[in-house]
Amino acid sequence: MDYIEAKRDDLNYSKTYGDTYNLMINAGRAVAKFVSSKFKQHSKVLIVCGTGNNAGDGIMASSFLNCMDVKIQFIKEPFDLKTYEARRAFNENNQKYFTIEDLDKNIQESEIIIDAIFGIGINGSPREPYSSVISKINSSGKIIVSVDVPSGFPYPGSVKPDYTVTFTGIKDGMTSETCGEIIVSDIGIPENVIKYSGPGDLLYLPKPLPDSHKGMNGRIALISGFTYSGSAIIAARAAYNTGVDLVRVYTSQNNYNIISSYSAGLIVRTFNDLDNDDINQNDAILIGPGLGLSPGYRDILINIIKKYNGIIIADADALKLLSPGHLEGKKCAVTPHAGEFKMFYGVDATEENAVKMSKKYGIITVLKGKVDIITDGDNIFYTSGGNARMTMGGTGDMLAGLIAGMAAKHINLIRACMIGTYINKEAARICYDDLGYYYSIDDMINKIPYVINNKI
Ligand SMILES: NC(=O)C1=CN([C@@H]2O[C@H](COP(=O)(O)OP(=O)(O)OC[C@H]3O[C@@H](n4cnc5c(N)ncnc54)[C@H](OP(=O)(O)O)[C@@H]3O)[C@@H](O)[C@H]2O)[C@@H](O)CC1
Numbered sequence: 527m528d529y530i531e532a533k534r535d536d537l538n539y540s541k542t543y544g545d546t547y548n549l550m551i552n553a554g555r556a557v558a559k560f561v562s563s564k565f566k567q568h569s570k571v572l573i574v575c576g577t578g579n580n581a582g583d584g585i586m587a588s589s590f591l592n593c594m595d596v597k598i599q600f601i602k603e604p605f606d607l608k609t610y611e612a613r614r615a616f617n618e619n620n621q622k623y624f625t626i627e628d629l630d631k632n633i634q635e636s637e638i639i640i641d642a643i644f645g646i647g648i649n650g651s652p653r654e655p656y657s658s659v660i661s662k663i664n665s666s667g668k669i670i671v672s673v674d675v676p677s678g679f680p681y682p683g684s685v686k687p688d689y690t691v692t693f694t695g696i697k698d699g700m701t702s703e704t705c706g707e708i709i710v711s712d713i714g715i716p717e718n719v720i721k722y723s724g725p726g727d728l729l730y731l732p733k734p735l736p737d738s739h740k741g742m743n744g745r746i747a748l749i750s751g752f753t754y755s756g757s758a759i760i761a762a763r764a765a766y767n768t769g770v771d772l773v774r775v776y777t778s779q780n781n782y783n784i785i786s787s788y789s790a791g792l793i794v795r796t797f798n799d800l801d802n803d804d805i806n807q808n809d810a811i812l813i814g815p816g817l818g819l820s821p822g823y824r825d826i827l828i829n830i831i832k833k834y835n836g837i838i839i840a841d842a843d844a845l846k847l848l849s850p851g852h853l854e855g856k857k858c859a860v861t862p863h864a865g866e867f868k869m870f871y872g873v874d875a876t877e878e879n880a881v882k883m884s885k886k887y888g889i890i891t892v893l894k895g896k897v898d899i900i901t902d903g904d905n906i907f908y909t910s911g912g913n914a915r916m917t918m919g920g921t922g923d924m925l926a927g928l929i930a931g932m933a934a935k936h937i938n939l940i941r942a943c944m945i946g947t948y949i950n951k952e953a954a955r956i957c958y959d960d961l962g963y964y965y966s967i968d969d970m971i972n973k974i975p976y977v978i979n980n981k982i
């Protein structure tokens with residue numbers, strides 16, 4: 527697993543359970559269990575703490591190490607602990623502690639050093655005073671046990687431990703060379719936290735780089751609104767609000783003026799322009815919202831799918847005009863509600879069939895409902911939330927636009943679907959909190975940046 531995945535689980539756990547204190551108890555217990563089973567009783571253990579939850583894990587371990595002679599060593603002061611969980615661990619376990627002026631002596635007198643300076647919250651090579659402390663620990667000759675990851679890892683200047691007790695799974699890049707012997711410990715992150723999308727999934731959104739140029743944050747084309755201009759507008763505005771750079775809408779001559787005058791940020795073209803424009807200059811395309819069911823539209827879609835090599839999101843009328851075979855072999859997600867699912871795949875809209883069909887055709891399916899089901903045929907994820915007002919017209923168009931926006935940022939496509947469904951339902955929740963059931967699709971679209979900005 528990578529650090530983002532671990533942070534994602536952490537955040538989604540907090541969203542569900544309020545905080546991660548119970549996980550910290552399990553993490554501390556796991557470290558203590560390893561140390562007390564590996565080393566002789568009454569060993570002199572020095573737990574060196576930073577200021578985040580990694581320190582909290584270390585402090586918590588002390589409460590399970592009654593058989594050892596334990597000292598808690600802060601590099602700063604207890605009141606510098608930054609998180610609620612770490613402060614609570616300290617307050618509830620009321621240990622005697624030492625500060626930096628006692629460090630040398632404490633290292634010298636110890637037999638085992640528990641390294642709880644940094645975990646996955648590190649954001650670059652350790653700065654002073656931590657880097658000097660890490661040098662001292664590394665040159666101490668004592669047994670070093672790192673909590674979760676060696677502090678400073680994966681950057682240069684990290685702790686070089688004999689053992690690392692890591693939580694949930696090995697993080698990318700961890701080897702016996704960098705971590706010593708690795709002990710993986712399950713700290714009890716429940717299955718629903720892994721399976722349900724939440725704010726933690728927004729951590730996968732790339733932040734725009736300060737020197738980014740136009741197009742780097744995603745370019746999208748929508749093939750939509752040939753019949754219903756509103757659907758194209760909703761999907762395009764939703765995509766735009768995900769922070770992509772360019773949203774092009776290809777539509778009918780009839781709706782060209784309506785859509786182009788709606789939002790100044792959109793580039794609007796007619797579907798005849800598709801013959802001359804290079805569709806492959808888009809990172810993702812969305813086909814379907816507001817299209818209508820004229821048989822000629824099927825040919826337009828089939829032509830585009832043949833020509834286009836990027837990521838395709840197919841929604842609404844595209845799912846009535848096309849069959850799964852048209853999309854086989856493409857990087858593609860479809861976003862049907864139950865009725866569209868049956869039309870498109872020819873089977874009932876059940877979770878089992880969603881998995882089966884996705885596997886068969888190599889397509890990601892987002893089966894929309896009270897709980898959205900997202901599957902690539904091998905994995906299943908869910909998004910719950912929202913409220914009864916989401917039955918209004920336009921929420922499906924908005925979702926398709928959101929997923930297209932995320933896909934255009936080259937986030938892994940199944941994750942893009944998790945993020946899109948999460949933002950959609952969360953926007954509805956925020957609107958409900960503000961306005962009760964009396965909100966509109968425009969209110970929801972306007973909340974997209976609020977949902978995203980809360981977390982990235
Ligand atoms: N995954 C899970 O579900 C669970 C995870 N858990 C545990 O939480 C750990 C993650 O905790 P965390 O996010 O609080 O961050 P953590 O690593 O303690 O350090 C952050 C501190 O370091 C600082 N800092 C950062 N970089 C720096 C630098 N280069 N040089 C100097 N300072 C630097 C930074 O300060 P800042 O830069 O923000 O001022 C901040 O104060 C995780 O590894 C695991 O042990 C468990 O409790 C249970 C559930």
Ligand SMILES: [K+]
Nearest residue numbers: 644673675677
């Ligand atoms: K550590």
